[in-house]
Amino acid sequence: MPNKKSITDFKTLARTISLVENEADGFELILEQLQPNNIPVIGFTGPPGAGKSTLLNAVIGILLGEGKKIGLVLIDPSSPFNLGALLGDRLRMSAHFTNENLFIRSLATRGSLGGLSDKIMEVIEVMRAFAFDYIFIETVGVGQSEVEIAGLADTTVVVLVPEAGDSVQAMKAGLMEIADVFVINKADRADAEALANSLLHQLQINGRENIPVLKTVAVESKGVKELLDKISSTEKTEENAKRRKILLAEKALRVISKNRMKNFDVEKMKAELNEQKDNFNLYRFVKKFL
Amino acid sequence: MPNKKSITDFKTLARTISLVENEADGFELILEQLQPNNIPVIGFTGPPGAGKSTLLNAVIGILLGEGKKIGLVLIDPSSPFNLGALLGDRLRMSAHFTNENLFIRSLATRGSLGGLSDKIMEVIEVMRAFAFDYIFIETVGVGQSEVEIAGLADTTVVVLVPEAGDSVQAMKAGLMEIADVFVINKADRADAEALANSLLHQLQINGRENIPVLKTVAVESKGVKELLDKISSTEKTEENAKRRKILLAEKALRVISKNRMKNFDVEKMKAELNEQKDNFNLYRFVKKFL
Numbered sequence: 001m002p003n004k005k006s007i008t009d010f011k012t013l014a015r016t017i018s019l020v021e022n023e024a025d026g027f028e029l030i031l032e033q034l035q036p037n038n039i040p041v042i043g044f045t046g047p048p049g050a051g052k053s054t055l056l057n058a059v060i061g062i063l064l065g066e067g068k069k070i071g072l073v074l075i076d077p078s079s080p081f082n083l084g085a086l087l088g089d090r091l092r093m094s095a096h097f098t099n100e101n102l103f104i105r106s107l108a109t110r111g112s113l114g115g116l117s118d119k120i121m122e123v124i125e126v127m128r129a130f131a132f133d134y135i136f137i138e139t140v141g142v143g144q145s146e147v148e149i150a151g152l153a154d155t156t157v158v159v160l161v162p163e164a165g166d167s168v169q170a171m172k173a174g175l176m177e178i179a180d181v182f183v184i185n186k187a188d189r190a191d192a193e194a195l196a197n198s199l200l201h202q203l204q205i206n207g208r209e210n211i212p213v214l215k216t217v218a219v220e221s222k223g224v225k226e227l228l229d230k231i232s233s234t235e236k237t238e239e240n241a242k243r244r245k246i247l248l249a250e251k252a253l254r255v256i257s258k259n260r261m262k263n264f265d266v267e268k269m270k271a272e273l274n275e276q277k278d279n280f281n282l283y284r285f286v287k288k289f290l
Numbered sequence: 291m292p293n294k295k296s297i298t299d300f301k302t303l304a305r306t307i308s309l310v311e312n313e314a315d316g317f318e319l320i321l322e323q324l325q326p327n328n329i330p331v332i333g334f335t336g337p338p339g340a341g342k343s344t345l346l347n348a349v350i351g352i353l354l355g356e357g358k359k360i361g362l363v364l365i366d367p368s369s370p371f372n373l374g375a376l377l378g379d380r381l382r383m384s385a386h387f388t389n390e391n392l393f394i395r396s397l398a399t400r401g402s403l404g405g406l407s408d409k410i411m412e413v414i415e416v417m418r419a420f421a422f423d424y425i426f427i428e429t430v431g432v433g434q435s436e437v438e439i440a441g442l443a444d445t446t447v448v449v450l451v452p453e454a455g456d457s458v459q460a461m462k463a464g465l466m467e468i469a470d471v472f473v474i475n476k477a478d479r480a481d482a483e484a485l486a487n488s489l490l491h492q493l494q495i496n497g498r499e500n501i502p503v504l505k506t507v508a509v510e511s512k513g514v515k516e517l518l519d520k521i522s523s524t525e526k527t528e529e530n531a532k533r534r535k536i537l538l539a540e541k542a543l544r545v546i547s548k549n550r551m552k553n554f555d556v557e558k559m560k561a562e563l564n565e566q567k568d569n570f571n572l573y574r575f576v577k578k579f580l
Contacts, residue, residue, distance in 0.1 A: 004571075031573040038568040125572060248572075249560050253551075255576045256559075260550040261543075269546075270539050278328040281294075282415060282538075283321040286545045 004035035007129045010103050017105060017126050021119045036128035039071075040235050043137045043153030045178075050159045051185040054218040056138055057096065059228055061221075064099050068133040073123065074106045075139040075149075103130070121251060124152060150178035151250055155234050157181045157227070160199075162191035176206045180234045183227060187215035210239070264289070294325035297420045300393050307395060307416050311409045326418035329361075330525050333427045333443030335468075340449045341475040345508040346428055347386065349518055354389050358423040363413065364396045365429040365439075393420070411541060414442060440468035441537055445524050447471045447517070450489075452481035466496045470524045473517060477505035500529070554579070 007013045020027045044052050060070050096102050105127075107120055120137075127135055139149050150156045158179040175182075182199050184192050192215060199213050212230050216223035234240060269289060276285060297303045310317045334342050350360050386392050395417075397410055410427075417425055429439050440446045448469040465472075472489050474482050482505060489503050502520050506513035524530060559579060566575060 028573070032571060032577070034571060034573075036569050036571055245560075245564065249556070249563055252559060252563060252572060252576050252579075253554075253556065255572060256554065256579050257547055257551050259576070259580050261547050264543075264546065266539070266543065269542060270535075273539055273542060274535065279326050281322060281324060281326055282542060282545060283318070283324075286542050286549070287322065289542075289546050290549050 005033045005129065006035050006037075006131070007126075008131075010130075013103060013127065013130050014105070016129075017123050020122045020126055021107075031122060031125060034126060034129040036125060037131050039128050039132050039135050040155065040231075041124060041128075041135045041137065041153045042231055043139065043149040043156045044159060045139050045149050045156065046159035046183075047161075050161045051218045052138055052159045055159060055183065055185055055216060055224070055227070056136060058218050058221045058224040059231075060096055060102065060136065062224060062228060063134060064096055064101055067101070069101045069131065070103070071127045071130065071132040071135040072102065072104045073120070073127070073135070073137045074104065075120065075137065103127075103132070121152060121254065151247055154240065154244055154247075155180045155231055157183055157231065159183045159185050160195065161186045162189045162195050176202055176208060179211055180240065181227070181230050182211060182213040183223075184213065184215050185218050187223070188217050210237070295323045295419065296325050296327075297416075300420075303393060303417065303420050304395070306419075307413050310412045310416055311397075321412060321415060324416060324419040326415060327421050329418050329422050329425050330445065330521075331414060331418075331425045331427065331443045332521055333429065333439040333446045334449060335429050335439050335446065336449035336473075337451075340451045341508045342428055342449045345449060345473065345475055345506060345514070345517070346426060348508050348511045348514040349521075350386055350392065350426065351511075352514065352518060353424060354386055354391055357391070359391045359421065360393070361417045361420065361422040361425040362392065362394045363410070363417070363425070363427045364394065365410065365427065393417075393422070411442060411544065441540055444530065444534055444537075445470045445521055447473055447521065449473045449475050450485065451476045452479045452485050466492055466498065469501055470530065471517070471520050472501060472503040473513075474503065474505050475508050477513070478507050500527075 007016060016030060018024075019030060044056050046052050056072075060072065063070055097104070105123065107123060124135065124137070137149060137153055156178050158175050158181070160182065162184060182203075184195055184199075186192075196213050196215065200209075203209055203211050203213070212234075214223055214227055214230060216227060218224065273285070297306060306320060308314075309320060334346050336342050346362075350362065353360055387394065395413065397413060414425065414427070427439055427443055446468050448465050448471070450472065452474060472493075474485055474489075476482075486503050486505065490499075493499055493501050493503070502524075504513055504517050504520060506517060508514065563575070
């Protein structure tokens, strides 16, 4: 049985995350030795401009005021055109940037085809070795990232704005399934009520009428306390407990699958792929790599 | 060297797809023996209501009129509330449903968290053993499916409507990366020009100014011929050839990864997971399954 290690300061935490992110020698042993705490992991997702950062800042502000210790992971799409900008905006917005009870880590997403960082799961497991009261993950919903966040967080908060209206239709089916809490931010604007009704209707059709639809005005901290209460109570529902078990199994599968592919030489395969004719049989080709 | 088998009639094709989909005995041997043709695979994606089906029907109508053989895969989100409805709508809309040169296959998506059918890649590989002139995949963009389609198709057509306007913002970053052709359908409505300009601007920022933005009115077959021309020419660009290689490597990796997990007993793992305490270490836990 290996030693069980907790992490007690932010400097060690930051360094450990880096070791794991970069797959430094021995990173697997580090992961195995960490003693995770049972910390609620809350994901915030939604379209750019919905005010996720402002809302999250307000939520975190309340918790820090209560002396809570908070971990925050910011995930950015890797699109070259907005990476810097988004990160910059969000960091500037974080009024609590220098608070000694707040630990912030930014992760850029990996592939060109969307998808969360390959290491996000490991980073969160490392963070759980520090005795945070809450871990928050913020991601900009671009394609699959809002679905993937649901595989990492215990509770997923989907933030929308009134203007989203009918055209969130595109995302709705996916969002209906992942949201534990819907928030309509900037709810002082027109159409907030219409969007709320539309969401409630969709939730009902999907048999998820227990999912709350809240209204907030983040810049004025309106509705933020209610959101926090809802997050805490959602944590404890039976449905959530059931879903956590499913997510946990998916996480474990991903770790195992990654591990089984660990020593696979991707470059060698790519080189051999390049020599194939257009009409080669993929399944015959891969046989030698199995 | 196994025999290389082509498929020459739709009945055999349908039966072979079912064998592979259901993982019937020997399905892996079937996959290895198929002789794939070099067929362009075109993905159509976009929000519900954008008119993808109508547009695709118009495109397919032209090709069938030229005596071409067409394979069509319809992918539906598995959400219980809309599965039947969407499938029904699309099948009704297919004016060419009974055309002897058109083969249609519907696939429902699998998991509760979005994601394309686990078997879609295999189904398309089976279809490539029939000498189609084109294979089309249609999917409703809900979360990750529009990103995943880009991993399957040689060319991805993203269909939007003028009303989408600013609120496709949410999807834009992802769509910018996967689209080979943008289509603004229902372009006789207001705001078509504004959306076109907005897309062109975003494409420029993303260094993808070579991506065409077309306008169509599918119900009147306006712009459909131009779309078809664009699809054919996009097929042959160098960028596309480069991307195809990347996609191919990703496909191969998925096949290999699936295979390495084949004999893994998920249920046994789930049972053991259920016995873990809340603060167990995931990496220590999975060790016994590696």
